Amino acid sequence: MNKYIQLLLFTVFVLCMCLLLSFCFDISNLSIALILGIGLLAGMISRFFIGYFIPNRILFRSRFIIYGIGFGIMIGLVIFIISSDKEQSFESQHLLICLLITIPLGLIVNGTIYYSRFRKLKKRTNINIENQDLISDFAIYSNSEYKSVIGLLLLSNNKLSFYSATNGNCIFEMALKDVNPIIINSKFMSIPNGFSLNNKINSVKVAFPHYWTKLIEKE
Numbered sequence: 001m002n003k004y005i006q007l008l009l010f011t012v013f014v015l016c017m018c019l020l021l022s023f024c025f026d027i028s029n030l031s032i033a034l035i036l037g038i039g040l041l042a043g044m045i046s047r048f049f050i051g052y053f054i055p056n057r058i059l060f061r062s063r064f065i066i067y068g069i070g071f072g073i074m075i076g077l078v079i080f081i082i083s084s085d086k087e088q089s090f091e092s093q094h095l096l097i098c099l100l101i102t103i104p105l106g107l108i109v110n111g112t113i114y115y116s117r118f119r120k121l122k123k124r125t126n127i128n129i130e131n132q133d134l135i136s137d138f139a140i141y142s143n144s145e146y147k148s149v150i151g152l153l154l155l156s157n158n159k160l161s162f163y164s165a166t167n168g169n170c171i172f173e174m175a176l177k178d179v180n181p182i183i184i185n186s187k188f189m190s191i192p193n194g195f196s197l198n199n200k201i202n203s204v205k206v207a208f209p210h211y212w213t214k215l216i217e218k219e
Contacts, residue, residue: 031081038081042074044189050207051191060135060211064115065107072106073099121152124168135215139194139206141171153206155215160197162204174198181213 018032027035055063076099084094122136139153141162151165161173174197181195184203194205195213206212 027082031084034081035078038074038077042070046070047186047189047191047193051186051193052210053208054210054214055208057135060208063137063207064111064118067114068107068109068111069103070106071110072103075106076102121163121165124165125152125154125163125170126168135212137206137208139204141202141204143202153204153212155212160216172202176216179216181216183209183213 018036059066076095079102080095080098083098084091118138121138135155136152139151139162141149141151141153143149149162149164149166149171151171152163154161154163159173159175160179162171163169164171178198180198183192184194184196184205185191186193192209194203195209196203
């Protein structure tokens with residue numbers, strides 16, 4: 001039922017945005033269609049990126065910068081389409097100016113917000129943030145009772161653990177030798193979105209699942 005409510009809310013939001021662009025900003029239907037297409041394309045690219053891409057340690061630690069740049073590019077394209085629609089012209093120089101403005105804004109707004117939330121979550125779990133041997137990220141843990149918990153997934157030298165975002169308590173802690181990760185895919189387009197643990201019931205949804213399973217198997 002929650003999925004249907006989310007879908008309904010998303011549909012209402014999209015319709016409201018279309019009406020706002022059409023009546024308040026006098027944007028043409030073609031430009032609105034382009035903006036919706038950019039949003040859908042950006043969403044698909046981001047899902048494919050975090051699902052299939054296997055970063056190295058440096059890129060993984062810089063993921064919030066990458067998220068911010070991607071968000072800035074999307075906003076820049078939207079602003080370019082809106083402004084070009086009013087001027088009835090498309091100029092590459094104008095597009096470059098839009099991107100030069102929105103990419104830094106995307107880094108500041110989107111990247112900083114996600115990184116701040118990540119730091120707060122790590123502090124709540126009392127994890128040594130400066131320990132460079134740790135790999136951690138936001139994740140969703142689903143147990144045998146199909147209950148989902150949002151929190152922090154942590155991979156150290158010899159164990160995999162998960163901490164709740166609500167109270168910072170450890171939900172599970174497993175020795176890596178007991179973890180048998182198997183990639184799980186989303187129902188939509190079968191994009192990798194996490195991995196199962198030592199069985200097919202308990203699982204974690206996390207960005208870059210192939211990177212996590214590679215590190216687990218390596219250890």
